[in-house]
Amino acid sequence: MSTTQVRTRFAPSPTGYLHVGGARTALFNWLYARHHGGTFVLRIEDTDLERSTEESVTGILDGLSWLQLTWDEGPGQGGDFGPYFQSERLDIYREYVQELLDGDKAYLCYCTPEELKVRREEALAQGQDPKYDRRCANLSASQRRALQDEGREPVVRFRSSDVGTTEVNDLIRGQITFDNEMLDDFVILKSDGMPTYNFAVVIDDHLMQITHVIRGDDHISNTPRQIQVYEALGFPVPEFAHLPMILGSDKTRLSKRHGATSVTEYRDDGFLPEALVNYLALLGWSYSATDTLFTMEELIEKFSLDRVSRNPAVFDMKKLEWMNGVYLREVEPGRLTDMVMPRLQKEGLVPKTVDGATRARVKQIAVALQTRIRTLDEIVPSSRYFFVDDIEYDPAAVEKFLYRDYVPDMFHVLHDELAKAEPFTETNIEKAFLAVQAKVDRKLGDVIQPVRVAVTGTRVSPGMYEVLAALGKDRTLTRLKTGAQMAKKGLAIHS
């Protein structure tokens, strides 16, 4: 075990929202740093001028913050190794590019993207490796001038070795060997003056003193290129750990067509950050044969790279939903009310300004539905009948439970019993029901199910007494009257 401070980083490119795969990578980096009392760095890799946007940066920052994946250095945090936006580090890259140029470890290349594309396709068509043909590798000064005069903007290419092998020592996969022959002279500085990923990542990871590069295994193939740059510059090579990919249900790379892939989308749909984190932690990592539920603290304590899997993992929405439900059930009533309130307001079910009585009622409803929702958003459809007067009736439910000959009379009796219930509490409501049940001499279910349909419009709801108490006496009595009329009409038509 080395005594050097562990420093990890998450280095997203701001070309879109924070993807759950990215969040998982961030999480593992964060956990590794926290576990070792190290530093977690956030660096924005915005060298792609075409695709990088300000909104993406904001979205990524928001997503990480929501997940509680706090960074010690990076945007908004500062740090001794900044700037943390690659677009602000251009001078630094140029300096090292020049160093390579001076040492003849890199050279100017004047081939245009179009020319390269044609040559690549030709090579492929002839069954040859589509690597750069090095035609600019040994240009004379006058040749360069001629090309320059044609108006060509050069790129800088790394002069890569094509003999021997490059070894990647991966903490998760062990040693991986690449034939240097496979690597071509890749571009390190684009014609617009921006560095490419494979170059900038090396400079930054070195300068930011990153000790452990933990990233998706789609970067494995890039690693030998990066190692060659480390070596050309005389930088020590950090540790690498390549995480398995996250796939969709069809085993292809997780993308939008598999469903939600954005962290903020999960937030908006009503997932809890601790549930998403717990779920993501289990995608590629496991602690034991039996444990699946972990708090953040436990994750920090138990996380280790040697328990990271090598297999790609399919993102299982069902399991995430289950896990979210588990966390949801643990939420205190007060906090649950706070979480549910804005969603009800957004739907216009609860007014924008909430008085004490309304809040108490929402709390009562939220608690009643707590074991029945898997995401916060589900509160909306499952509680609608508490808030609106023109409830929707499920025809099948009406048919089955309301169109019974004893129902109209029973509803009248129940109506009068409930009218007497004061205060309108669960216990008093239960007394009324038991009295009615005795009077009509039927099973409790035969009393309750018709009432449930009359009151909620459906055959599914929390406990009847709980529902009526939260609904309130007035609405309950009104719906019983309406129900009795519906029952009468229905029975008349049927007979």
Added chain:
RNA sequence: GCCCCCAUCGUCUAGCGGCCUAGGACAUCGCCCUCUCACGGCGAAGACAGGGGUUCAAAUCCCCUUGGGGGUACCA
């Protein structure tokens, strides 16, 4: 095409040569609880991709095949 990675129930995984007639979780199904649903409890079904080796012994080690994923950009 070439290079690299990966391969245990439908899914996430435990397993790191004998403890495995392969364990857990989600999903599925059944039963219990019960005013419905949910929660909870109990139970069932369900996997070592195929073929060769190595070994007294292989899910575990090696090789091949097959399958999946990734890379091969002036994207990251």
